[in-house]
Structures are given as C-alpha cells and as structure tokens.
Amino acid sequence: MKKHRVGILGATGTVGQRFVQLLENHPQFEVTALAASDRSAGKPFSQACAWKLAGAMPDYVKEIVVEPIEPPLDCELIFSSLPSGVARETEEAFARAGYAVISNSSSYRMDEDVPLLIPEINSEHLGLIEIQQRKRGFGKGFIITNPNCAVVSFAPPLAALDRKFGVESVFVTTLQAISGAGYPGVSSFDITDNVLPYIAGEEPKVEIESQKILGRFNGETIEKANFIVSAQCFRVHVIDGHTASVRVKLRRTSTLEEHRRAQMSGRGQLEHLCSAPHGKNGTCAARAALALWQIATGKGF
Ligand SMILES: NC(=O)c1ccc[n+]([C@@H]2O[C@H](COP(=O)([O-])OP(=O)(O)OC[C@H]3O[C@@H](n4cnc5c(N)ncnc54)[C@H](OP(=O)(O)O)[C@@H]3O)[C@@H](O)[C@H]2O)c1
Numbered sequence: 001m002k003k004h005r006v007g008i009l010g011a012t013g014t015v016g017q018r019f020v021q022l023l024e025n026h027p028q029f030e031v032t033a034l035a036a037s038d039r040s041a042g043k044p045f046s047q048a049c050a051w052k053l054a055g056a057m058p059d060y061v062k063e064i065v066v067e068p069i070e071p072p073l074d075c076e077l078i079f080s081s082l083p084s085g086v087a088r089e090t091e092e093a094f095a096r097a098g099y100a101v102i103s104n105s106s107s108y109r110m111d112e113d114v115p116l117l118i119p120e121i122n123s124e125h126l127g128l129i130e131i132q133q134r135k136r137g138f139g140k141g142f143i144i145t146n147p148n149c150a151v152v153s154f155a156p157p158l159a160a161l162d163r164k165f166g167v168e169s170v171f172v173t174t175l176q177a178i179s180g181a182g183y184p185g186v187s188s189f190d191i192t193d194n195v196l197p198y199i200a201g202e203e204p205k206v207e208i209e210s211q212k213i214l215g216r217f218n219g220e221t222i223e224k225a226n227f228i229v230s231a232q233c234f235r236v237h238v239i240d241g242h243t244a245s246v247r248v249k250l251r252r253t254s255t256l257e258e259h260r261r262a263q264m265s266g267r268g269q270l271e272h273l274c275s276a277p278h279g280k281n282g283t284c285a286a287r288a289a290l291a292l293w294q295i296a297t298g299k300g301f
Contacts, residue, residue, distance in 0.1 A: 007033035007099075009074035010088065011066065012040050012049040012181045015081035015104050019024045020045075024058040033073040034066050041068045050242075052183050071097035078104060095141035102144050109209060112221055116212050117144050120154060121159040124217045147213055148205045150174045150233060154244040155213050157263055157292055161226065162214055164262040166251030169228045169301070172206065175236045175243040178259065186235055196235040206231035249301040259295050 005022065010016045011034035023031050040048035046062040053193060067073060069082065071091050078094050080087060081105040087105035094101050110113045113132040115125040129142045147155065154172060161167055176199060178185055209227040214225040
C-alpha cells in the first residue's frame with residue numbers, strides 16, 4: 001500500500017514526539033517533514049528535540065532537519081500539535097496552501113464548519129469539509145480537529161448509549177493524568193501525593209465538545225446533541241491515561257445486558273483501528289486504548 005506522506009507541526013513538543021513515536025513503521029503513514037519554532041528550525045531532529053517519552057527517540061527521525069512552521073513542506077498531510085495561540089493562523093495557512101490539516105490544538109474545535117472527529121463514532125461529520133472549503137476558499141486543503149483528551153476517554157461508550165437508548169443528561173468526573181498538561185506541566189509541589197480538584201478551562205471544553213462530537217450532521221451543519229453534560233475535572237498523580245466516571249440518564253429504561261451488548265458493538269469498531277492495542281506490547285498511552293471497566297445501574301436520577 002502506498003503510504004501517505006505526513007508533516008508534523010510542533011514535532012519537538014510532547015505531543016509531536018508522540019506522533020513521531022506512533023508513526024514509526026506505521027502501515028498507512030510515513031513521516032517526511034518535521035517543523036517547529038525558530039529555536040529548532042535548521043537543526044537535525046536529534047539535536048532540536050529534548051526527547052521526553054519512555055523509550056528511545058526512533059532512528060528514522062534523527063537526521064530529518066526541522067523546518068519552520070510555514071508551507072511548503074514535503075508532505076500531503078499535516079498533523080499539527082502547536083500551542084493554540086500559534087495554531088490558528090498556521091493551520092489556516094497550510095489548509096489554504098492545499099494541505100489536509102489534522103489538528104490536536106483546541107483553536108478550531110468549536111468552529112461550526114470544522115469537524116471535531118472521532119472517526120469511529122462521527123465520521124459523517126467529514127461532510128463539513130466541502131462546506132468549509134467553499135466558505136473559506138481553501139481549494140483542496142481543509143482542517144479537521146481531534147477532541148480534548150478527556151472527552152475522547154468517554155465519548156465512544158456514550159455514543160453507543162445514545163444510539164441505543166437516547167441520552168438525556170450526563171454527569172462526568174474526570175481523573176486526568178499529568179501528561180495531559182504537557183511539559184513541564186503541573187508543578188511537582190502541587191501534584192505529588194495529591195489530587196487537584198480543578199483544571200483551568202477544562203470543564204467547559206468537556207461539556208461543549210461532547211455535544212458537538214455526538215451531534216448530527218444535517219447536510220449543512222452539526223446539530224448539537226440534545227442532552228446536558230455537566231463535568232468536573234481533576235488532575236491526578238498518574239503519568240499517562242485518563243479515567244472518567246460517567247453517570248448517564250437515559251431516555252428509556254434498559255437492562256444491564258442491553259448495555260453490555262451496546263458497548264460490545266462500539267468496541268468492535270475501535271478494535272479495527274491499526275493503532276489499537278495488539279497483544280501485550282506497548283504502554284497504554286502509546287496506543288489508542290479505551291477500557292470500559294464497569295457498567296452499573298443506579299437510581300440516583
Ligand atoms: N488533543 C489532545 O488530546 C491533546 C493533548 C495534549 C495536548 N494537546 C495540544 O497539543 C498542542 C501541543 O502541546 P504540547 O504539550 O506538545 O506542547 P509543547 O511540548 O510545548 O510543544 C510545542 C511545540 O510547538 C512548537 N512551538 C511553540 N511555539 C511556537 C511558535 N511560536 N512557532 C512555531 N512553533 C512553536 C515547539 O517548538 P520548539 O520545541 O522549537 O519550541 C514545540 O514543537 C497544544 O495545543 C495542546 O493543547 C492536545
């Protein structure tokens with residue numbers, strides 16, 4: 001199979017390094033360009049990047065010279081992991097220059113013509129691309145975003161419930177790992193032996209992003225999901241892997257067995273991802289992993 005040629009914006013950062021790691025020997029993608037700030041541009045990746053992840057820096061990137069974050073880059077696809085302040089203008093420049101931009105940054109997530117994508121549950125939102133291209137005059141380029149990492153942890157099982165029973169309201173408590181704050185992230189004085197009961201700006205993101213992700217594409221726009229989400233976000237002393245405790249009020253009564261079946265059909269789709277966990281290799285964080293630990297009924301609502 002011919003591989004897609006990928007450029008990574010923000011390649012020297014912690015998310016950029018994760019891209020570099022996940023794309024090593026990938027069956028569909030090949031990294032052909034790396035870009036970062038003026039501090040790094042012009043240097044081989046091995047010199048520009050202070051590698052932070054477990055395991056060594058992959059050999060395949062070491063000699064690639066880091067470029068500035070401006071088009072052209074030698075690739076078709078852009079995976080962007082730039083800070084949100086820089087991302088908006090830069091990602092637009094790449095889309096305008098004809099690149100497909102897939103962004104980890106929050107800057108375009110809530111724009112109404114930009115898909116906020118978890119492909120296994122809302123791939124029909126890709127219909128927005130044509131509208132975006134027309135509206136912004138992008139030609140063949142476009143921007144797609146991925147969700148906040150806390151939302152990704154519970155959106156797939158929530159989508160399975162919504163499809164089967166209809167969701168009326170959601171109360172979610174997230175226990176978010178230190179890695180989600182990037183590097184250097186949370187002060188060690190604050191997080192060591194502690195649980196932090198607040199993450200600035202996180203709760204509104206969890207609430208509004210989940211309504212967009214589970215919304216319906218009507219051919220023109222996304223109609224937000226018709227349920228209330230109330231979130232409380234904690235930072236916990238765990239390096240990688242977020243946990244979410246989710247209480248859901250459904251629109252119809254259901255049995256535990258029906259829930260299990262609804263969730264199994266959702267998981268089937270996740271298992272087809274080529275980045276899903278295979279065998280026992282790799283840490284949870286280096287893979288697209290979602291584990292559903294417990295489903296229980298309750299009378300709390
Ligand atoms: N979707 C998710 O699940 C998720 C999870 C975590 C983070 N994020 C988002 O991903 C993005 C990156 O986070 P991170 O933790 O990887 O950040 P980071 O470690 O600080 O890395 C930032 C990267 O952007 C580059 N950069 C910074 N300022 C720049 C500028 N003015 N011009 C050009 N390049 C610049 C840096 O290059 P130098 O090394 O050369 O300075 C570095 O490569 C953020 O928007 C964050 O919110 C998303």
